[in-house]
Amino acid sequence: MNRPHLILTDVHRHYGDGAKTVRVLEAANLTVASGELVALVAPSGAGKSTLLHLSGLLESPQSGEVEITGIKTSQLGDRGRTQLRRSTVGYVYQFHHLLPEFTALENVSMPQLIAGKSPEQAKGRSMELLDLLGIGQRASHRPAELSGGEQQRVAIARAAANHPKIILADEPTGNLDPETSDIVFAALAALIKDEGAAALIATHNHDLARRADRIVTLKGGLVIPHSL
Numbered sequence: 065m066n067r068p069h070l071i072l073t074d075v076h077r078h079y080g081d082g083a084k085t086v087r088v089l090e091a092a093n094l095t096v097a098s099g100e101l102v103a104l105v106a107p108s109g110a111g112k113s114t115l116l117h118l119s120g121l122l123e124s125p126q127s128g129e130v131e132i133t134g135i136k137t138s139q140l141g142d143r144g145r146t147q148l149r150r151s152t153v154g155y156v157y158q159f160h161h162l163l164p165e166f167t168a169l170e171n172v173s174m175p176q177l178i179a180g181k182s183p184e185q186a187k188g189r190s191m192e193l194l195d196l197l198g199i200g201q202r203a204s205h206r207p208a209e210l211s212g213g214e215q216q217r218v219a220i221a222r223a224a225a226n227h228p229k230i231i232l233a234d235e236p237t238g239n240l241d242p243e244t245s246d247i248v249f250a251a252l253a254a255l256i257k258d259e260g261a262a263a264l265i266a267t268h269n270h271d272l273a274r275r276a277d278r279i280v281t282l283k284g285g286l287v288i289p290h291s292l
Contacts, residue, residue: 090285
């Protein structure tokens with residue numbers, strides 16, 4: 065097994081107090097290794113988004129440990145968590161959230177420029193990713209000039225722009241037709257393998273989930289293996 069980039073150990077997360085407490089995760093455990101794509105399939109309200117937010121350091125557990133690239137995040141303050149998230153986690157949402165006034169190339173370059181790369185470095189990395197995802201010829205087009213599948217592939221390239229060790233995706237093909245979903249998922253899977261990232265992808269699409277390295281679900285606050 066490759067080196068684990070993401071480890072959740074006995075993670076607990078609940079919301080509210082007293083009788084109104086909603087317990088979402090109870091002693092949840094999960095490990096995702098470099099180059100591994102794990103599909104998260106669970107009913108709405110089971111806690112998929114919570115698990116993704118904890119894995120991406122957007123939320124903190126009440127107890128338990130979230131370890132990213134060997135770093136135990138319970139020992140970090142807010143600034144340390146933010147810095148670690150920015151340097152190691154890429155997030156792909158159901159909606160692409162591209163900046164409409166910028167081209168595909170510029171959208172992918174943006175996070176790299178913010179991270180301190182030169183314009184030349186950012187452009188080179190952006191073209192590399194867009195070519196890998198099969199849309200290099202669309203680099204100069206703005207989002208409104210791209211199809212839904214092309215826009216989502218630009219969003220995937222943007223998430224991978226700074227070489228994240230972990231890629232998290234929340235229904236990345238949820239707004240696409242079946243044929244386009246298949247193309248986008250294949251591109252995402254190829255990128256994950258090529259980059260050696262650890263990926264956790266929440267999806268309702270069982271056909272796509274079967275193409276992951278393994279499938280997990282949430283039941284009773286636990287992360288458990290799942291077969292479709």
